[in-house]
Amino acid sequence: MIRLLIVEDSALMRKLLGQIFGAEPDFEIGFARDGDEALKIISNFRPDVVTLDIHMPRMNGLECLDRIMLEHPCPVVMVSSLTEEGADETFAALEIGAVDFIAKPSGAISLGIEELAPRLIEKVRIAASVRIRRSRRLAERVRLAQSQPSAVIRVSKPRETEPRHVAEGRTGHGLVLVGTSTGGPPALDAVLARLPSGFEWPVVVAQHMPASFTGALARRLDKICAMTVSEVTRPTRLEPGNIYIARGDADILISSRAGNLVAMAAPSDPEYRWHPSVDRMVRSAMKHVPAKALIGVLMTGMGNDGAAAMTDLRSAGGYTIAEAEETAVVWGMPGDLVQRGGATEVKRLDQIGQHLLDRVC
Structure with missing residues (x-):
């Protein structure tokens, strides 16, 4: 069985996601309404994978993801919106340690989520098989301790210190x-x-x-x-x-x-x-x-x-x-x-x- 924790503040989305995964014979499902509740449940439920909404009250998804990765590392699939802001937040989540993401459907959620269901199930099953490397998290603990966990990472474009030249007789242009x-x-x-x-x-x-x-x-x-x-x-x-x-x-x-x-x-x-x-x-x-x-x-x-x-x-x-x-x-x-x-x-x-x-x- 795959233990799945669905973290979602929308009652409708919790219901729809619960129906999708509940129809699969190999899932045991838990629910949390926000990040605070998720962190309390995780220590006892010990999920194999978490689906995590980005926008939630009290503790947003990025803050919750950061805490999960540091305290109870496990595979996380983010649920994000199809907007520019949603994309930036999703990339920040992947940098922090999320395995994958699924985009929320636009329009009628109940219809859109049914179309996404096969891909969502596949993504969650794959994520459940991913092993979170502790050695990677050690390096990230140092980095995350020095930055805001919910901030999108911005890095200045580096300057080229020495020009590189194509070595004659090697591979040419390609x-x-x-x-x-x-x-x-x-x-x-x-x-x-x-x-x-x-x-x-x-x-x-x-x-x-x-x-x-x-x-x-x-x-x-x-x-x-x-x-x-x-x-x-x-x-x-x-x-x-x-x-x-x-x-x-x-x-x-x-x-x-x-x-x-x-x-x-x-x-x-x-x-x-x-x-x-x-x-x-x-x-x-x-x-x-x-x-x-x-x-x-x-x-x-x-x-x-x-x-x-x-x-x-x-x-x-x-x-x-x-x-x-x-x-x-x-x-x-x-x-x-x-x-x-x-x-x-x-x-x-x-x-x-x-x-x-x-x-x-």
Whole structure:
């Protein structure tokens, strides 16, 4: 049985979520109306996973999450609104230690939550299997003690101290393709912030996320990365020194116009389950860029999006990196790549950024 604690101040949402999970045979459910009540219940109920609303009276979701992570670490899935403020708060929650998030439906909640039910159940089941690493929490305890737990983290864009040059005879000009899902935003922080402004290859990122969140993700990454980060909302020429974030609820395609590589948002293809689709991104790039000039990076995420296409990329002569199981929040996507034999290298999260530098620069 999976012990699930639903923390939600809305009686209607508690009822709807209770009905969704109560219909599943493998859930034991507890309820809390706010953060204070949740902290009292957790010590006795010992949940395997918590769903946590961000906006609650007395103690908001971020404050409650901070206390959970420090006092009773367990997997937490945030329930957030589809607004810019909701996106910023969600990224703060992921930084503090939440495993994943689910966006509240807009409009009639009772109808919208039924449509979200299968994905919500899947996310909670996956989250329940995640092991919270105590060593990671020790480092965060120091950081969180020095900051406001509910504050969105802001970091100044670093200056490039020494320009980097492409080593002649190495790999030439190409493209880096990155795919992530559950646990992705903190993983992107760790990898992309290591790349200098003079990084010679454009980087294109497909992170499974709603459209209302990917713009906020790009702005957040732009503050902590030396490279320039932007969301792809229209056909955009790919330039070195830039990171391009695929727009959510759509797919991103790589094409060529007048001899220049271009990224563009495209309506999501129902043939692919997850969006923005990593598989579709990689396959489109392979049509316009030689495989030997492509590097595919597949990091934390549930499911197998990207694994098939990156396996084909490696077979065609491309280079692929899978995040190691020891650092991945969920080893679904990179694990599937490894199991298919499609990973050229398997690297811990803290090694991937430097490995890209060694490979390209």
